[in-house]
Amino acid sequence: MKRILLMGNPNVGKSVVFSRLTGVRVISSNYPGTTVELMQGHMILGDEDILLIDVPGAYSLDATCKAEEIAITLLRDADAVINVLDATNLERSLNLTLGLLEKDVPIVAALNIWDDARHKGIHIDVAELEQQLAVPVVPTTAVTGEGIKELVSRLPEAASPETPHRSHEERWAEVGRIVEKVQSFEHRHHTLLEVIGDASVTPATGLPIAAVVLLVTFVLIRWFGEGLIGYVFEPLFDTLWMPVLTQISGRLDPEGFAHTLLIGQLIDVDGERVIDFVQSFGLLSTGLFVVLGMVFPYVLAFYLVLGVLEDFGYLPRLAVLLDTLMHRLGLHGWAVIPMLLGIGCNVPGILATRVLDSPRERLIAATLISIAVPCAALQAMMWGVLGPFGVRYVGLVYLTLFVVWIVIGRLLNGMLKGGSPELILEIPPYRLPSWRAVAQKLLLRIRQFFREALPFVLLGVLVVDVLNYVHAFDSVANLAAPVVTRLFGLPKEAVLAIVLGFLRKDVAVGMLGALDLTPKQLVISVTVLAMSFPCIATFVVLAKELGVKGLLKSVSIMVATSLVVGAILNVIL
Amino acid sequence: MARQVPLTEVAVGQTVSVVEILGGHGIHHRLSALGIRPGAMLTKVSGSFGGFGPTVVRCGETQTALGAGVCRRVVVEAP
Numbered sequence: 001m002k003r004i005l006l007m008g009n010p011n012v013g014k015s016v017v018f019s020r021l022t023g024v025r026v027i028s029s030n031y032p033g034t035t036v037e038l039m040q041g042h043m044i045l046g047d048e049d050i051l052l053i054d055v056p057g058a059y060s061l062d063a064t065c066k067a068e069e070i071a072i073t074l075l076r077d078a079d080a081v082i083n084v085l086d087a088t089n090l091e092r093s094l095n096l097t098l099g100l101l102e103k104d105v106p107i108v109a110a111l112n113i114w115d116d117a118r119h120k121g122i123h124i125d126v127a128e129l130e131q132q133l134a135v136p137v138v139p140t141t142a143v144t145g146e147g148i149k150e151l152v153s154r155l156p157e158a159a160s161p162e163t164p165h166r167s168h169e170e171r172w173a174e175v176g177r178i179v180e181k182v183q184s185f186e187h188r189h190h191t192l193l194e195v196i197g198d199a200s201v202t203p204a205t206g207l208p209i210a211a212v213v214l215l216v217t218f219v220l221i222r223w224f225g226e227g228l229i230g231y232v233f234e235p236l237f238d239t240l241w242m243p244v245l246t247q248i249s250g251r252l253d254p255e256g257f258a259h260t261l262l263i264g265q266l267i268d269v270d271g272e273r274v275i276d277f278v279q280s281f282g283l284l285s286t287g288l289f290v291v292l293g294m295v296f297p298y299v300l301a302f303y304l305v306l307g308v309l310e311d312f313g314y315l316p317r318l319a320v321l322l323d324t325l326m327h328r329l330g331l332h333g334w335a336v337i338p339m340l341l342g343i344g345c346n347v348p349g350i351l352a353t354r355v356l357d358s359p360r361e362r363l364i365a366a367t368l369i370s371i372a373v374p375c376a377a378l379q380a381m382m383w384g385v386l387g388p389f390g391v392r393y394v395g396l397v398y399l400t401l402f403v404v405w406i407v408i409g410r411l412l413n414g415m416l417k418g419g420s421p422e423l424i425l426e427i428p429p430y431r432l433p434s435w436r437a438v439a440q441k442l443l444l445r446i447r448q449f450f451r452e453a454l455p456f457v458l459l460g461v462l463v464v465d466v467l468n469y470v471h472a473f474d475s476v477a478n479l480a481a482p483v484v485t486r487l488f489g490l491p492k493e494a495v496l497a498i499v500l501g502f503l504r505k506d507v508a509v510g511m512l513g514a515l516d517l518t519p520k521q522l523v524i525s526v527t528v529l530a531m532s533f534p535c536i537a538t539f540v541v542l543a544k545e546l547g548v549k550g551l552l553k554s555v556s557i558m559v560a561t562s563l564v565v566g567a568i569l570n571v572i573l
Numbered sequence: 574m575a576r577q578v579p580l581t582e583v584a585v586g587q588t589v590s591v592v593e594i595l596g597g598h599g600i601h602h603r604l605s606a607l608g609i610r611p612g613a614m615l616t617k618v619s620g621s622f623g624g625f626g627p628t629v630v631r632c633g634e635t636q637t638a639l640g641a642g643v644c645r646r647v648v649v650e651a652p
Contacts, residue, residue, distance in 0.1 A: 059606030089634045092608050120634070168602075172610065201629045201638070202585075202619035320638040324626040332640065333627065422640030423627050424603050429636070 002050045004155075005074055007100065008084035009093055010057030011428050013112045015039070016142035016437070017084055018054040021152065025444050028437070029310035030428050031337065032057060033355035038070070045155060053078075059092070061099040080106045080158045082151070087117035087124060087139065088429070090183055094175045097133065102165055106158035107135045110151050114139040116431070121186030129182045134161035143434045193430040200317045201427065210321050213314065221301045225380065228297035237277060237293050245275050245285060260469045261462070278384075279514040281468075287461040290381070290510045291453050296446075298380035302344055303445045304438075311433035311441075315340065316425060323423050329409030330416065331356070332423040335365045342369040344376050344445070345452075346538040350545055359550075360418045364409065366546055367554040370534045371561060372405035374505075377453065381509035382526050389519040396573075400527050404565060408557065452537055453504065460500050460507035467496070487563065489570040491515065494525050501529045502536055524569045532562035580615070580628065580639070580647040588616045589649040596646045604647070608632040615649065 006014045006021075010032030019026055022041030028034055039054040055074060056067040063069045075081070083100055085093035100107055109129075117124065130137040136154040140147030166174060199205040245263060252259040254266055254273075264282030266273035275282075277289040309315060315337050323333030335356060342349025346369055353365040374382070374397075386393050413420065467473045473496065480499075481492035488494075493515055501508035512525050533555065534542060543551045577592050591613045594601050604610065609632055618629040618636060627638040639647070 060602070062602060091633055092606065092635060095606070122634075168605065172605070197636075198618050201636075203621075203626065206619075316638075320627050320629065323638070323640065333638070422642045423638055424607070424640070424643055425627075425638045426607055427629065427636040427638055429634075 002048060002079040003077065004050055004052050005071075005078045005081045006052060006054045006084060007071060007081050007096070008057060008112075009059055009086060009089070009096060010426065012057070012084045012086040012089075012093065013142045014054055014057065014084045017082070017110060017112065017140065017148070017151075018052065019440075020142055020145060020148045022052050025440060026054065027441055027444060029307075029315075029441075030313040030431055030433075031310065031316045032426050032428070033337075033352075036351060036354040038074075043152075045152065052082075058096065060096060061103070075100075075103055075105060078105055080108070080155070082155075083107050083109045085109055085111050087111045087114050088120055088122060090122075090124060091175055091179050094178060095171060098163070098166065098171050098174060101133070101135070101161065101163040104160060106160045108151065108155055108158045109133065109135055109137045110142075110147070111137055111139045112142055114147065115141040115144070116429075119191075121188040123184045123186065125182045129178070132178045132181060135159045143437055193432075197313075197317075197427075197430045200314070201320050203321065206317065206321050210318055213309075213318075217305050217309070220305050221298065222383075224301035224304070225298040225383075228300065229293065229384075233293040233297055237289060241288075242275065248284070249275060257469055261465050264461075264465065265468075278510065281461060281464055281511070281514055283458055283461050283465070286510060286514075287458045287507075290461075290506055291450075291457050294384045294510075295377045295380045295453065295506050296449070298383075299344070299376045299449050300442070300446060302376045303442050306340070306344060307438045307441045307445075308433055311431065311438055313428045313430045316427045319425060320423075320427065327420050328413065329368070329406070330364045330413030330420045331361055331409070332420055334423065334425055335361065338365055339369060339373055342373040342375065343379075345449070346370055346373065346375050346534065347452075347541050349373065350538065350541050353545065357421045358418065360416050361420070363546060363550050363554065364412045364416065366542060366550075367412065367557055368405055368409055370538050370542060370554065371408060371531050371558050372401045374401060374530045377504070377506035378509060378526075378530055381506045381513070385509055385513035386519070386522050386526060389522070393519045393523050396523050397527050397530070400523075400565065400569065401530060404531065404561060408561060412557075453506070456504040456536065457507045460503040463503070464496065464500065464511060483563075487570065488524050488528060488566045490521050490525055491517070494521070497525065498529055498532060502533055502539075505529060505535050520573045523573065524566055527569060528562045528566040531558060531565060533558060577648050577650045580617070580630070580644045580649050581621070581641065583617050583649060585617050585620045587651070588614055590614050590652050592648045592650050594647055600643065600646065604643075607637045608635055609637065609647065614652070 006018055008014050015026050015028035015035050021043045024041035026039050035056050041052050043050050043052050055071050058068040058071045061072055063072055083097050126137055136157045138147055138151045140151055200209045249263045262282050262284045264280030264285050267276040267279050275285055277285055280286055319333035319336045322336050326333050326335050338349045338352035341352050349369045350366045353362045356362050477492040477495050480495040484490045484495045485492055497508045497511040508529055583589055591611050593611055613632055616631045618631050621628050621641055627640050628644045629638050
């Protein structure tokens with residue numbers, strides 16, 4: 001099978017072209033380094049099945065970073081390359097193109113972001129560029145699909161013209177010569193987006209803008225999440241699902257295994273024994289309700305808002321503004337982006353730490369994410385369980401996690417050898433998000449959520465039910481009781497919830513919610529749960545990204561911190 | 574002859590040309606990939622905040638944020 005590589009500078013839209021060509025939906029955003037893994041997909045050309053590989057962005061082929069090393073290795077057995085160029089940034093794009101031309105591989109060039117170039121008054125003589133490079137050049141706007149058909153139809157023309165090997169200086173000189181020939185500018189004024197763009201990286205205006213953006217983001221997520229819960233999901237569960245469950249419950253022996261498993265315990269409300277979606281803890285009651293009625297609305301709200309911010313191009317600007325703060329933690333501003341992704345789910349957050357330069361930074365960032373960045377699922381449950389007691393309790397958990405984030409970051413920065421590297425970060429222009437792209441990305445992330453959440457939440461509920469049924473609950477709880485009761489001031493049953501956190505944090509908080517704890521106990525247990533041990537999905541990804549040694553380091557830090565912080569909270573609250 | 578200064582000393586809004594980049598191959602390389610290399614024209618978009626934080630420069634159509642340490646190594650002069 002033929003192998004075609006998609007290559008280009010970071011943030012030129014390779015992943016969007018990839019989606020267009022293969023139909024495989026991948027996450028793309030408006031900042032460099034969105035793609036950290038190799039993505040593969042198939043496309044049919046004529047009657048040939050072609051393997052298309054989306055290569056992480058590279059500025060050159062000199063193997064200065066991991067992405068570039070990967071690119072060079074892949075080039076060795078590629079049959080052709082689709083080189084994606086940024087039409088608004090021709091000079092830099094061409095440097096890579098000339099590097100590619102020196103390799104012995106046929107090339108087609110896609111001159112992407114063509115619509116933006118037009119709006120910016122950048123004129124590129126495509127015919128002339130084609131002649132200069134001696135390979136096919138097709139203007140494309142991958143986001144709308146413009147030019148993609150032509151790109152495909154010209155793939156067979158991919159060419160590998162004889163090109164001399166150039167030194168860096170010679171290559172840049174050649175780039176300059178070509179750009180001079182093919183590109184001209186129309187005089188124009190700053191657009192509004194550019195003015196806002198500059199304002200949001202200048203500290204005096206940028207910090208207030210950041211504060212407003214973050215506040216609005218938070219309010220929007222809350223409003224949207226709570227709205228979905230209050231007006232859509234709770235009514236649906238109460239009016240449609242409850243009667244079904246009541247029917248099932250009526251036909252089963254309330255003490256029997258099937259009832260315990262499917263419906264859970266009946267709860268006393270005003271002398272009547274009824275099903276409670278939060279406390280009953282059956283697969284069909286609490287299991288489904290946690291995923292759909294409590295967590296999903298927040299996940300949806302979070303990813304919708306994040307998607308818009310990402311595609312608009314705001315995140316790199318936040319990275320710039322927070323650079324100084326992040327240096328104190330041994331990171332640089334760029335690390336803000338993995339942290340933000342971690343707020344959705346720790347797994348993509350930790351994967352995104354790959355854009356950081358050194359193993360030291362990756363260890364710090366990944367540890368900070370899994371210890372002090374609560375995922376959306378955990379936060380949704382926290383609002384659901386702790387929120388009714390008052391916003392101040394929820395705030396207390398956030399405050400504790402923030403303090404831990406800073407303290408652990410500073411400690412790690414002081415203890416680990418090496419320093420924090422300097423920031424060199426390209427800031428993409430603001431772009432108005434395409435709603436189609438935002439919707440697609442949202443859909444993709446929701447699918448991922450259900451694939452991961454549903455099985456593990458149900459498994460968690462199952463474990464609790466089985467332990468409950470065979471009355472093993474107490475013996476498990478007794479084992480760790482001294483730590484939990486003396487150190488944290490929690491009832492021994494809370495142990496199981498904390499252990500259950502290894503499966504899924506949301507179902508674990510759900511269990512805490514069913515235990516009749518005081519607000520203080522809830523604050524302590526939720527905080528400990530958030531910090532103590534990663535959930536299984538995060539655990540696997542940590543092992544993959546940090547190696548076994550890094551994982552052990554990271555996990556011991558988590559366990560130690562949660563013991564200390566839990567005990568401190570128990571004393572001071 | 575125009576005065577040569579590190580990029581840190583350039584006022585916001587000023588356009589300057591790069592004279593040289595002090596330091597090893599690595600930094601040379603990363604900056605040149607972003608268009609920042611001897612002879613290139615840069616416009617400073619925003620400065621660092623009380624001595625901390627990155628500087629943002631525009632070079633062609635690319636905006637890049639540079640940490641203070643990097644900035645000190647970029648020697649520029651007013652054209």
